[in-house]
Amino acid sequence: MKTNALTPEQIIQYNKDGYLIIKNLFSKAEVDKMYAIAMKDDSIAKNALDLNDQTGKKTKLSLWFTPGNDIFGYLTRSERIVNKIHQLLDSTAPICHFHSKLMQKEPKVGGAWEWHQDYGYWYKNQFMFPDQLISVMVALTPANKQNGCLQVIKGSHKLGRVNHGFAGEQVGADITMVNNALKTMELVYVEIEPGDALLFHSNILHRSEANLSDKPRWSIISCYNSQSNLAYNETSTAWTQAIDVVPDEAILEWENESLRAADFLKKEHDPALKETGWEE
Numbered sequence: 001m002k003t004n005a006l007t008p009e010q011i012i013q014y015n016k017d018g019y020l021i022i023k024n025l026f027s028k029a030e031v032d033k034m035y036a037i038a039m040k041d042d043s044i045a046k047n048a049l050d051l052n053d054q055t056g057k058k059t060k061l062s063l064w065f066t067p068g069n070d071i072f073g074y075l076t077r078s079e080r081i082v083n084k085i086h087q088l089l090d091s092t093a094p095i096c097h098f099h100s101k102l103m104q105k106e107p108k109v110g111g112a113w114e115w116h117q118d119y120g121y122w123y124k125n126q127f128m129f130p131d132q133l134i135s136v137m138v139a140l141t142p143a144n145k146q147n148g149c150l151q152v153i154k155g156s157h158k159l160g161r162v163n164h165g166f167a168g169e170q171v172g173a174d175i176t177m178v179n180n181a182l183k184t185m186e187l188v189y190v191e192i193e194p195g196d197a198l199l200f201h202s203n204i205l206h207r208s209e210a211n212l213s214d215k216p217r218w219s220i221i222s223c224y225n226s227q228s229n230l231a232y233n234e235t236s237t238a239w240t241q242a243i244d245v246v247p248d249e250a251i252l253e254w255e256n257e258s259l260r261a262a263d264f265l266k267k268e269h270d271p272a273l274k275e276t277g278w279e280e
């Protein structure tokens with residue numbers, strides 16, 4: 001078994017539920033370092049995008065494509081994540097990184113995310129195989145009901161892709177299908193602690209509510225595809241390159257660069273935004 005491998009039971013659970021929580025995937029020292037850099041590296045703040053939810057509350061994120069030699073590149077490229085992804089994606093091809101985003105849900109003002117499937121967006125990029133797309137959320141602060149943690153509908157990845165349309169500035173799933181799913185499937189609030197990770201299938205229905213608490217909710221979400229999963233309508237290129245995997249100790253022990261050189265997504269009329277589904 002490779003280092004950091006998932007157990008057969010965890011793989012069965014992911015396939016059944018469409019998500020898997022791994023407690024303490026990152027240590028306190030690693031999270032403290034990542035959170036400090038997230039707040040201090042001014043390229044993250046400079047490249048933050050505001051998305052309005054339906055009530056006009058803003059949710060903030062900074063998104064980049066190529067995982068570099070910065071602290072979040074080391075997280076994204078870490079053996080402990082990539083080995084697990086390899087076990088979960090329905091392909092033996094190398095793993096690539098589509099994009100990562102630093103989610104910054106500020107106290108009182110951080111907005112909601114409408115119900116959606118990530119493949120509801122990525123279908124527009126013409127990725128072929130939803131079973132070869134996965135996201136990994138790592139909590140940098142506690143995430144709970146009070147500060148708008150992620151909610152998932154357990155097992156909803158089995159529905160296949162449902163239609164998506166505009167909901168405020170965001171793209172949301174067909175609410176009739178969401179409500180039908182909620183009649184028979186369990187709604188789960190993913191309450192996690194700093195360093196815990198949530199791995200979730202591209203077709204799982206998920207959302208989050210506004211952060212009405214006085215505590216921030218920050219997390220990093222990295223999205224991966226198998227190299228065999230081609231996207232015929234995507235201009236970024238990281239998703240075509242096998243990840244250059246780094247050892248787990250890179251986060252604490254390796255020199256890390258600033259994210260200044262990262263290929264951030266820009267809001268102003270950037271065609272890439274169209275490709276994320278956030279701009280038509």
Ligand SMILES: O=C(O)CCC(=O)C(=O)O
Binds near residue numbers: 113118150207208
């Ligand atoms: O972090 C959140 O609150 C929601 C993020 C999300 O739904 C997504 O990135 O697809």
